[in-house]
Amino acid sequence: MKTRQGKGQHSPRGLRIATLAVAIAAAGGTAHATDVFRLEGFGAISRGMGGVATAHDVGAAGMMTNPATLSLMPADNTAQIGLDLVTTDIDVTNRSTGEHVHSGDHSQNRGPYYAPQAALTRRVGQWTFGLGAFAQGGLGTEYGRSSFLSRATGGIDTGLENSSRLLVLNIPLAASFRASEALTIGGSVDAVWQGLNLNLLLGADQVGSLIGASRVSGSLLPVLGGLPDLRGAHFSLTRNSPLASGVNAWGYTGRIGMTYALTPATRLGAAYTTRSRMSDMEGRATLTAIDGVAGQIPLGGKIRIRDFQMPAVVNLGVSHRVNDQLTLAADVSRVFWSSVMKDIKVGFVADAGGDLNILLPQNYKDQTILAMGAAWQMDSRWTLRGGLRLAQQALSSSTLFAVIPATPRKHVSVGVGYALSPSSTVDFAWSHAFQENMNNVSLPNTSAPIRVSHAQDNGTLVYSYRF
Template sequence: MKCRYARVASAICAAVLCPHANATEVFNMEGYGPISRGMGGIGVAYDIGSAAMMLNPATLGLMPEGKHISIGLDVVNTDIKVTNTATGESVHSGKHGSNNGPYFAPELAFVYRRNPYAFGVGVFAEGGVGTQYGSSSFLSRTTTNSVDTGLDNFSRLLVLRIPFSAAYNVTDKLTVGGSLDVVWTALNVGMLLDASQIGGLAAANRVSGTLVPALLGIPGLSGGHIRFSRDGLVGGGADAWGVAGKLGMTYQLAPSTRIGVAYSSKTAVGDLRGNATLNAVSATAGNIPVSGTIVVRNFQMPAQFSLGISHDITDNLTVAADYQRIFWASTMKNINIGFTSSGNGANLNISLPQNYRDTNVFGVGASYRINSKWTFRGGVRYAQEAIPGDSLLAVIPATPTTHLSTGASYAIGKDDILDFALSLALQKTLTNPGGTNSSVPIRTEHSQLNAVIAYRKRF
């Protein structure tokens, strides 16, 4: 069953030329579909089309009757700079290998709506992260013994959802909905840890395994580099499948005012597994590679609770606002990685502290229909910073918090609509003074421009 799902998802992603999406709110996209994205990511109490399956499936019951097909594409262009504040050296993410941007993510959905029911199925990228720093920056040089390793530092994460959703109009005012999501998580990582970082992790009982004595016995040990990667358009060096669910409702308070509530569960995805190479970096012997397998344990996307309201000021002008509480603390306390040598079965376990905070997210947007052809949108979105500075990893700089967005829809015909939106993540700076997650003090500067376009047809 999992293999069949993998082939289906891979074929869909390849069809739209899908590498992997870079996230804007930790690992989450800042809204799903052009309607939501153009209005600051709202959608709990507003009709955002088939993308409702990613936020509040009850709003599928707000769509017009008929069969709806939606095909879309997200394009994410990042600007990430990491600076060693002790030396002034810096490196930009991008154009160093197959993990660089821009990043692409698919949207494909079908909805059948007939009062009082609506049913939908789709494929959406929930989010991810992507960096590529190459092999010649200060990130590839150990602090201990100052060894230029020539080893890449990168990341690429995709969380793909295949929701099966339904909505039911209980009354003229109340609609309920739910979704069962098949979730695929795929991850590439290349990361150098200095000997000082490994020592700090060991002192905190975050390093264990039968490989530890052998590594400590290497003369001139300066660091260790772990790499697992799949360089194709789809997938990662380690991946796994799982499930998640959503429940939601909307209620018409007044003819022009609607509220909505939704809850999305924490994912239940298996441990990510794949092949990997561990390089022990020696100041005297160079890089000593060990082949084996990798497991990233209990890597989940968090639960979230959402509230929303929409209000029609006039027949042509609507405003909407959402609040979300995202429970990152329960999923991103640590990143737990295990490596097992294919030669003798010796193993190494590392637990990298993350200590993410739960966040509050606020989105406000407006939609104005100019005429029967054109509708314009705008919005703003703010999310609290989830990542403590001393937990920042250069390969996971998912730090932007504020987004400005705009978008529009053009009705090609009565039942054919082209939607598009732009979202600007304002530059966010975060510093790590150095320690367990960085051997040197670093500062990241991260901004990005996201675009999404989709074609909708009703028949």
């Protein structure tokens, strides 16, 4: 499976394939994350092995976890293109009435979720360079307009949507250096784009709870309070399209990493990804006040989601080749959610004048994740993979939103790789997130006591071409 054409040589066909792949991935779709807002592994090799990637060669996708693993790739140059497809099974139950709603494909906005990926790597002497485009993660729900989630205080059916879609896309530029036969070191700088669609109804009791906790301010607050019979407020910042987002922003992040071979069969790895530095997400939105006397009063304006960041991550890993066929690997990760997801900060400025600022509490906890995987090379063409991933719960039940149910934390995965030729390989992985249940009976993030059940399946297909 290892092919070399000599250092510095490359195939024009391969370059054309890689260029096309990066362009396709940069125009990508949506993904639903399983480690809160983060996908549980990048590329089919890592995904099939439970997400391990810190001390094991997982191909070009290794630049998303530990760029130092790029030096472990056998070929001088590699281009890859792939696709994730995620199907979710999310139900929300009103524990007071027994009503429930299933998140499904109610519009063009969400689900099922897909995320193209692409990458190109090239070796120059002891250096290996990489450029890629990968969905880091996201979330998505679609509850429609007619469930109890669209009912304002006092039982008023609003006919307004409750839904969400977040996509985070990373474009890493990576480099890895083989310092010795045992040591590789690497780093990357990533351009990051994120886009958010959101439709959210808050009942009058939720609005009152936020006001009582000093989480609402602005000149529109007295206007809402002056309505004769306020029953709720609805935010809509959505572009009903497979790709476009209601608000979006650009920023950057970076990572460093290393691997060290203790023996020819055992390698250790470590990597650190910095907290992202994103601009505020901005776009157009409609704030609709629901009043029992005046009806629905929509206000168009500009909206800003302030300081919405992805967390820093520390990864430690080990990979051990038991024999020529079997390799075992494990990663331990610490994800620092508490420093970036205390509140969702919303700022709205109406076209007609006036503003409203809201802090929606989240209070995520830092998360420790254990990933374990195995790869069995059956022969020169076939490789089988399997993995398990266990994570601590980052979300707090008291601040759970039905439209942000990023709760799964237990995953099992299987994968297969097939060498089409000495220079090309197809890898497939399937991972299952076991159902996780969480209750919230607390204002302000829910009015009715709710129970959210969330499970999902993720299929990943990747084609790699070595030249």
